[in-house]
Amino acid sequence: MPNSPTSVLVVGATGGIGRLVVATAQQHGLDVRALVRDPGRAERLLPGAELVPGDLEKPDTLHTAVSGVGAVVFTHGGNGSPDAARRIDYGGVAAVLQALDGRTPRLTLMTSIGVSRRGAYGGSTGQLLDWKRRSERLVRASGAPYTIVRPGWFDAVGPGDHRLVLEQTDTGDGGIGRDQLAEVLVRSLLTDTAVNRTFELFAEAGPAPTDWTGLFGALAPDPAGGLDAAGDPATLPAVSEEPPTVQEDLARLAG
Numbered sequence: 001m002p003n004s005p006t007s008v009l010v011v012g013a014t015g016g017i018g019r020l021v022v023a024t025a026q027q028h029g030l031d032v033r034a035l036v037r038d039p040g041r042a043e044r045l046l047p048g049a050e051l052v053p054g055d056l057e058k059p060d061t062l063h064t065a066v067s068g069v070g071a072v073v074f075t076h077g078g079n080g081s082p083d084a085a086r087r088i089d090y091g092g093v094a095a096v097l098q099a100l101d102g103r104t105p106r107l108t109l110m111t112s113i114g115v116s117r118r119g120a121y122g123g124s125t126g127q128l129l130d131w132k133r134r135s136e137r138l139v140r141a142s143g144a145p146y147t148i149v150r151p152g153w154f155d156a157v158g159p160g161d162h163r164l165v166l167e168q169t170d171t172g173d174g175g176i177g178r179d180q181l182a183e184v185l186v187r188s189l190l191t192d193t194a195v196n197r198t199f200e201l202f203a204e205a206g207p208a209p210t211d212w213t214g215l216f217g218a219l220a221p222d223p224a225g226g227l228d229a230a231g232d233p234a235t236l237p238a239v240s241e242e243p244p245t246v247q248e249d250l251a252r253l254a255g
């Protein structure tokens with residue numbers, strides 16, 4: 001099992017979830033580096049974080065951000081359009097992994113419920129989810145110890161919904177508080193039983209967790225050497241059916 005990281009790069013650090021991840025990681029004693037496009041704005045949003053300028057659409061700008069870092073949390077996202085999903089949601093993961101150049105820090109990737117429910121969502125939502133599913137495949141192919149969190153609907157929770165529900169098979173539905181999601185993303189970096197697990201995340205009525213090792217440890221690990229999550233349907237596309245850019249990114253990671 002990998003050692004707990006002492007530093008983390010937050011990708012999407014100025015976003016709604018990223019800001020909470022930065023604060024939560026700081027509370028857990030991690031040195032936090034934030035990838036930011038506008039350092040002036042980020043300085044106000046992210047007190048205490050090391051700000052490193054970079055743009056996920058410009059891979060050459062990412063080398064300083066990933067240099068020497070013990071972990072990476074991905075919370076970035078585009079505007080929801082299929083093109084932005086390809087360029088940013090997926091492309092950002094590809095670009096950071098490429099910048100890592102074979103190094104294998106601990107990774108945590110936030111995607112979404114529904115990524116493996118192909119055909120359940122049409123139009124741009126279906127395409128967005130497909131690009132997020134493909135970004136999961138890159139992380140599994142990277143050789144780094146990882147956790148992939150597929151959150152439910154942000155803040156669709158009631159006042160007593162403190163119990164965290166971690167599911168596999170991607171068939172559930174529900175909400176999760178942004179604070180709860182940030183805590184899970186950071187805890188996944190610090191808890192060895194979270195390694196190589198993929199799960200959907202919801203909250204329901206009940207007490208907040210105290211046993212993080214047990215919470216993550218109850219999950220099945222993803223199949224070793226595979227590209228998909230434990231419990232994903234066998235009907236997901238073969239690599240040869242993915243867009244050429246995905247095939248090339250996967251081949252680069254395998255080489």
Ligand SMILES: NC(=O)c1ccc[n+]([C@@H]2O[C@H](COP(=O)([O-])OP(=O)(O)OC[C@H]3O[C@@H](n4cnc5c(N)ncnc54)[C@H](OP(=O)(O)O)[C@@H]3O)[C@@H](O)[C@H]2O)c1
Nearest residue numbers: 012013014015016017037055056057076077112152153154
């Ligand atoms: N809403 C839901 O219920 C729900 C549920 C499950 C999953 N999700 C997913 O959660 C994500 C949204 O999370 P959020 O609300 O935290 O997002 P957000 O507030 O829109 O933040 C997006 C982050 O990505 C960064 N970013 C975008 N393009 C970039 C680029 N080219 N280079 C570097 N950084 C870039 C943004 O930086 P700037 O500040 O510089 O723009 C920002 O920090 C979406 O991908 C969505 O699909 C949402």
